[in-house]
Amino acid sequence: MTANASFVSPTADAKVAHMVSQLDAGGIVSRILQVNGWALALTVLLMLVAYDQIMYIWQKGSITGPAWKAPFIGPFLESVKPDFRKYHAKWLSGPLSCVSVFHKFVVLASTRDMARKVLNSPTYVKPCVVDAAHKLLRPTNWVFLDGKAHVDYRKGLNGLFTRQALEKYLPGQEEVYNEYFARFLQISKDNNGEPVPFMPEFREVMCAVSCRTFVGHYLPKSALKKISDDYYLITAALELVNFPIILPFTKSWYGKKAADMVLDEFSKCAAKSKVRMAAGGEKECILDFWVASMIESENYRKKVASGVKMDDYEKPSMLIRDFSDFEISMTIFTFLFASQDATSSAATWLFQIMADRPEFLEKVREENLAIRNGDRNAPVTLDQFEQMPWTRAVVKETLRYRPPVIMIPYLVKKDFPITDSYTIPKGSMVCPSTYLALHDPEAYADPDSFVPERWITGNADQQVKNWLVFGTGTHYCLGQTYAQANLMLMIGKASMMLDWKHKITPKSEEIKVFATIFPMVR
Numbered sequence: 001m002t003a004n005a006s007f008v009s010p011t012a013d014a015k016v017a018h019m020v021s022q023l024d025a026g027g028i029v030s031r032i033l034q035v036n037g038w039a040l041a042l043t044v045l046l047m048l049v050a051y052d053q054i055m056y057i058w059q060k061g062s063i064t065g066p067a068w069k070a071p072f073i074g075p076f077l078e079s080v081k082p083d084f085r086k087y088h089a090k091w092l093s094g095p096l097s098c099v100s101v102f103h104k105f106v107v108l109a110s111t112r113d114m115a116r117k118v119l120n121s122p123t124y125v126k127p128c129v130v131d132a133a134h135k136l137l138r139p140t141n142w143v144f145l146d147g148k149a150h151v152d153y154r155k156g157l158n159g160l161f162t163r164q165a166l167e168k169y170l171p172g173q174e175e176v177y178n179e180y181f182a183r184f185l186q187i188s189k190d191n192n193g194e195p196v197p198f199m200p201e202f203r204e205v206m207c208a209v210s211c212r213t214f215v216g217h218y219l220p221k222s223a224l225k226k227i228s229d230d231y232y233l234i235t236a237a238l239e240l241v242n243f244p245i246i247l248p249f250t251k252s253w254y255g256k257k258a259a260d261m262v263l264d265e266f267s268k269c270a271a272k273s274k275v276r277m278a279a280g281g282e283k284e285c286i287l288d289f290w291v292a293s294m295i296e297s298e299n300y301r302k303k304v305a306s307g308v309k310m311d312d313y314e315k316p317s318m319l320i321r322d323f324s325d326f327e328i329s330m331t332i333f334t335f336l337f338a339s340q341d342a343t344s345s346a347a348t349w350l351f352q353i354m355a356d357r358p359e360f361l362e363k364v365r366e367e368n369l370a371i372r373n374g375d376r377n378a379p380v381t382l383d384q385f386e387q388m389p390w391t392r393a394v395v396k397e398t399l400r401y402r403p404p405v406i407m408i409p410y411l412v413k414k415d416f417p418i419t420d421s422y423t424i425p426k427g428s429m430v431c432p433s434t435y436l437a438l439h440d441p442e443a444y445a446d447p448d449s450f451v452p453e454r455w456i457t458g459n460a461d462q463q464v465k466n467w468l469v470f471g472t473g474t475h476y477c478l479g480q481t482y483a484q485a486n487l488m489l490m491i492g493k494a495s496m497m498l499d500w501k502h503k504i505t506p507k508s509e510e511i512k513v514f515a516t517i518f519p520m521v522r
């Protein structure tokens, strides 16, 4: 065997070390070897830095972005504490701009046309979620489907959001608002009318109203309380920047535990709905509509299989397969996941803006009282919503002025030639922004002011290309009609049952980013 047959370095080999020490009385050789070790490490590091920079510059191509990136991490520290003003500056810097965080290249598509182009290019892009979402929502969840599989699955869900279905959900929503608004009054009384932070209350009422719409009375009150208390753990676990593996006591760990609990509760609700619908119970919530449609489809299939002649009109409008309790639960969880932060954001802004602009709240109140024939407690129907232009206008304008979802992250599946001169490389992330389209002075004059009249006497409704609040394309928001009807019901009922004030600070209308956007407190 030769002196250095092992895979360790020569200096670490005992025999060589001995020879070296004999030869190197003055320490010159060992110093050279040491220097070489350091030099090697330094060279590798410099090569990696150079590779990271070159890749960034190559991927950036002709679009706007810093000339170079902070080695490896890029603007990582900024993304831990997102600052709306920095995002805004970035969107204004060019229709397409970029950053690179760690080795992830991210393109921001800021203008209306660039955002629409991304959202309408399903061949090149698909929604991008943080790694933790697969673990929390489960990898087989429908939201991770792409292409035809996604379109087909989604078609089966449309029946849950028809006008007829939405009408059936209204009484449950009324019930929740009655209960929570009475509680709001109590909170104020307990605090002698002094201002208290209300954002957590808005989050809770939104969670309660969503759960009532999705799973009706099947969810026990104790479980609802736990879900609404723990939901912020799920939001925190899904922040863009989080620890990639689930280690005990990290945000992802708490988030996963909360998600497991929600999935378990919703599975139990699905089982209960199956029993109740099979017994001919009345449909009250999304679960019931789903289960009833499954039963109808199954009955139809059985009749056809047994040779019964069926007319076309007897065929259910949507034939769906059988779904297990857990499959249903996973999908209902995606509704909660998609709605909770966005509707909490909208509700918080809406209450604040109405308090700060009482002249509009008064108009909402007047028309809500009129539609109820002077009876503050009378329930409303969806048809009546169409006769409440101010209630609709304040909801629409709040969503335009402070859109809850400011960016929609997508993943580039293959090289995407977004303009004649620029192709987004495969594997990048691309984030269309909704904000600039919704603050485009050509579509909405005086875009940085809250002007609900533009939805009554103006032409805001005609700016369909700019209306990106709920996205567009194959993944546009499934719950958009429900979400807007719910916000109209909420503010209409609040105007009937409550009066409220807001303590304005210089930062009240500045934007704080936490998954969606909320008012700055101070």
Ligand code: HEM
Pocket (backbone or CB within 6 Å): 119, 127, 143, 154, 334, 335, 336, 338, 339, 342, 343, 346, 403, 404, 405, 408, 468, 469, 470, 471, 472, 473, 474, 475, 476, 477, 478, 479, 480, 482, 483
């Ligand atoms: C103010 C409230 C809401 C806002 C601003 C909002 C906004 C959005 C946006 C921007 C998207 C992405 C669209 C795209 O990629 O083009 C989305 C997707 C989605 N939203 Fe909403 N949303 C809201 C409420 C809701 C509610 C209440 C539900 C459920 C009942 C819901 C269910 C969904 C679902 C399931 C998707 C994914 C659709 C798919 O991938 O096919 N959203 N929403």
